[in-house]
Amino acid sequence: MSTTRLAFIAVSSVVLLGTAYSVVYNTYLDTSNPLLTHLPHPLSKTHRWASKGNPLNVYFIKKAWGWTSAAFLLAWGTGPPSTRTVPRLTRWFSATAVWLVFTAWFFGPALFERIVLASGGECVLSLPSGDALSLPAEYCHTGAAVSPATHPALFTTSSFVLPSEWRATPRLRKGHDVSGHIFLLTLSILLLAQQIAPSFRLTRWSTPHAVAMCANLTLIGIWLFATGTTSVYFHSPGEKITGYLLALVCFIMAQIPGNALVATAPREKPHAN
Known part of the structure; x- marks a missing residue:
C-alpha cells in the first residue's frame, strides 16, 4: 500500500x-x-x-x-x-x-x-462588554486593528463607552x-x-x-x-x-x-x- x-x-x-x-x-x-x-x-x-x-x-x-x-x-x-x-x-x-x-x-x-461572506457571514468586532459590533467587510479583509481613537465613526452606535486606547481586530463570523x-x-x-x-x-x-x-x-x-x-x-x-x-x-x-x-x-x- x-x-x-x-x-x-x-x-x-x-x-x-x-x-x-x-x-x-x-x-x-x-x-x-x-x-x-x-x-x-x-x-x-x-x-x-x-x-x-x-x-x-x-x-x-x-x-x-x-x-x-x-x-x-x-x-x-x-x-x-x-x-x-x-x-x-x-x-x-x-x-x-x-x-x-x-x-x-x-x-x-x-x-x-469569500465562502464565509457568501454563506451569510459578517465582519464582527467583539467588544469588552461581550457584545458584537458588525462592521463593513473590508475591515476584516485588511486585518488591521480598530479603536475609538482611529475609527470613531464605527463606535457611535455602541452603548458601551470604550477607552480611547482600547483596540481590537475584527473577524469574519457567522x-x-x-x-x-x-x-x-x-x-x-x-x-x-x-x-x-x-x-x-x-x-x-x-x-x-x-x-x-x-x-x-x-x-x-x-x-x-x-x-x-x-x-x-x-x-x-x-x-x-x-x-x-x-x-x-x-x-x-x-x-x-x-x-x-x-x-x-x-x-x-x-x-x-
Missing part, C-alpha cells in the same frame, strides 16, 4: 472519529458564533488541547505550512539525484499556491473569506467558517506522505537524508495528532468536514502540473542487445 493511501486512511479516520466524538460528547466550540469565539473553550481548564494557547497550536499549527515546506525541502534536498525530481518540486509548489489562494489571496480576499486547520493539516499530511515515498524505494539513506526522513515522519505524526485535537475541540462538524473535503480536492489539483511534467518527459529508449 502506498504512503499516500496510508496517510489518506489515517487522516480520514482521525477527522471522522474526532468529529463524531465532538458531537456525541459535545466537546466542540462553534467558532462561527461571534458571542463564543473570543471566549476560552469551556473545557480549556481541564483539557489542555482545548486551549487555543497550547504549544501545539501556537508553535506548530499556526505555522503548519512553514513546517511542512521545511520538512519537504529538507527531504528533497538531502536525497540522491534520482529523487530530486522537478515533478516533486512542482507538486509542492502547486500545493503552496493552492494554500495561498484559499487562505491568503484570491484576486482580493482569500477563498475562505456563515460557514471552513476549518482552516483541518484543511491545512490534511493537505500537509497527504503532501508529506506522498513526497517521502521515493525514499522508501532506495536501498540506503545517507545520514542527512535519514535525519530528514525522521523529521518528515515525526511531523506527519504531529499533524495527525493536531488534526485529532482540532476535530474534537473546535469548529462545527460541517465546517470540519468541508475543510477536510476541500483539502482532498486541493491535493488532487496540486498533482496536475507535476503529473503533466511526468507525462511529457522523454523516456529513455531501451538499449539494443
Whole structure:
C-alpha cells in the first residue's frame, strides 16, 4: 500500500472519529458564533488541547505550512539525484499556491473569506462588554486593528463607552467558517506522505537524508495528532468536514502540473542487445 493511501486512511479516520466524538460528547466550540469565539473553550481548564494557547497550536499549527515546506525541502534536498525530481518540486509548489489562494489571496480576499461572506457571514468586532459590533467587510479583509481613537465613526452606535486606547481586530463570523486547520493539516499530511515515498524505494539513506526522513515522519505524526485535537475541540462538524473535503480536492489539483511534467518527459529508449 502506498504512503499516500496510508496517510489518506489515517487522516480520514482521525477527522471522522474526532468529529463524531465532538458531537456525541459535545466537546466542540462553534467558532462561527461571534458571542463564543473570543471566549476560552469551556473545557480549556481541564483539557489542555482545548486551549487555543497550547504549544501545539501556537508553535506548530499556526505555522503548519512553514513546517511542512521545511520538512519537504529538507527531504528533497538531502536525497540522491534520482529523487530530486522537478515533478516533486512542482507538486509542492502547486500545493503552496493552492494554500495561498484559499487562505491568503484570491484576486482580493482569500477563498475562505469569500465562502464565509457568501454563506451569510459578517465582519464582527467583539467588544469588552461581550457584545458584537458588525462592521463593513473590508475591515476584516485588511486585518488591521480598530479603536475609538482611529475609527470613531464605527463606535457611535455602541452603548458601551470604550477607552480611547482600547483596540481590537475584527473577524469574519457567522456563515460557514471552513476549518482552516483541518484543511491545512490534511493537505500537509497527504503532501508529506506522498513526497517521502521515493525514499522508501532506495536501498540506503545517507545520514542527512535519514535525519530528514525522521523529521518528515515525526511531523506527519504531529499533524495527525493536531488534526485529532482540532476535530474534537473546535469548529462545527460541517465546517470540519468541508475543510477536510476541500483539502482532498486541493491535493488532487496540486498533482496536475507535476503529473503533466511526468507525462511529457522523454523516456529513455531501451538499449539494443
